[in-house]
Amino acid sequence: MHEPSAPNPAPRRRDGDTRQGVGDTRRRVGVMGGTFDPIHHGHLVAASEVADRYDLDEVVFVPTGQPWQKSGSEVSTAEDRYLMTVIATASNPRFSVSRVDIERDKATYTVDTLRDLRSLMPDAQLYFITGADAIASILSWQNWTELFELARFVGVSRPGYDLHVEHLAEHLEKLPADTVGLVEIPALAISSTDCRTRVRDHRPIWYLVPDGVVQYITKRNLYRPANSRRLDGAATVSYPHAESHPHPESHPHPERKTTQ
Numbered sequence: 001m002h003e004p005s006a007p008n009p010a011p012r013r014r015d016g017d018t019r020q021g022v023g024d025t026r027r028r029v030g031v032m033g034g035t036f037d038p039i040h041h042g043h044l045v046a047a048s049e050v051a052d053r054y055d056l057d058e059v060v061f062v063p064t065g066q067p068w069q070k071s072g073s074e075v076s077t078a079e080d081r082y083l084m085t086v087i088a089t090a091s092n093p094r095f096s097v098s099r100v101d102i103e104r105d106k107a108t109y110t111v112d113t114l115r116d117l118r119s120l121m122p123d124a125q126l127y128f129i130t131g132a133d134a135i136a137s138i139l140s141w142q143n144w145t146e147l148f149e150l151a152r153f154v155g156v157s158r159p160g161y162d163l164h165v166e167h168l169a170e171h172l173e174k175l176p177a178d179t180v181g182l183v184e185i186p187a188l189a190i191s192s193t194d195c196r197t198r199v200r201d202h203r204p205i206w207y208l209v210p211d212g213v214v215q216y217i218t219k220r221n222l223y224r225p226a227n228s229r230r231l232d233g234a235a236t237v238s239y240p241h242a243e244s245h246p247h248p249e250s251h252p253h254p255e256r257k258t259t260q
Helices: 041-053 078-089 108-121 131-140 144-152 166-172 192-202 211-220
Strands: 028-034 058-063 074-076 095-097 126-132 149-155 180-181 237-238
Touching: 028 041, 028 108, 041 058, 041 078, 041 126, 058 078, 058 108, 074 078, 078 095, 078 211, 108 126, 108 144, 108 166, 126 180, 131 144, 131 149, 131 237, 144 149
Parallel strands: 028 058, 028 126, 058 095, 126 149, 149 180
Antiparallel strands: 074 237
16 A cells, blocks of 8 residues: 555656766655654655655655664554555655565664665665764664665755764765765754654644644544543554664654664
C-alpha cells in the first residue's frame, strides 16, 4: 500500500538543470527515514525542498521499525507511525511510503534500508536525506564505504544551524567527491517531541502536522497518559534496548538534537 511507484516518464527539468552524468536518464528517488512519531510539516517541507533542488521524481518515506534511539521510552507502534506517514504524504504525487524497515524484525542500519530500496529500484539514483549535522558522523556509520555506492547524501539544515561551520566543512572534505550535498530549508521550528508534548498537555497541534494526522492521533488516542487511554486497543509499545544501531533519523528538526 502506497509503496514506491513504478517508473514514470522523464520528469520536469528546470532551466539550467542537468542530470548527474552525461545522458543520465535514471529516475532520481529521495529516501527519508525517521520515526515519524508523529510526522509533521517540517518533515514534509524538507522532503519537498530537496525534491525541488535535486529535481527528484519521487521521495520515499521510510518509517523505522525498531528505533534503537528511543530504547526504554514509549514509542507508537510501527503500524500507527506508518499509517500517519501514509496519511500525511497522500496528497503529494511525488511522495510514497515504504514498509521495508518496519517489516524487518531487527534493528536497522542505513545500509540495510538502502540495499532493500536498491533491490526494489535497481535503475534509480537514490538520494538519502538526513540532518546536516548527521553528515559529520557518517564515517562512523555501519559499512559507510558501501553507503556511497548505494546513494548520494543530502544534508538538510535545521533552524539556526550554520551549514558552513568549519567542523562540518572538515568532515565533508573526507567524503567521496560529489556524494554529499547540503540544502537549507525554511525555518519551521517543529519537532515530533513538541507535538507529542502538546497532545499530552491537551494543547492543539493543528497546522503543525497535516489535518489527517491530527484526526488519526485523536481517533487512536495517541500520546496521552496511559490512564487516559481509551479501551479500543493499545496505541503504543515500549521497545527493549537494541545493541545494533540503525540509521539516524532524517527529521529536519530531530528529537535527539544531533543525528536524528
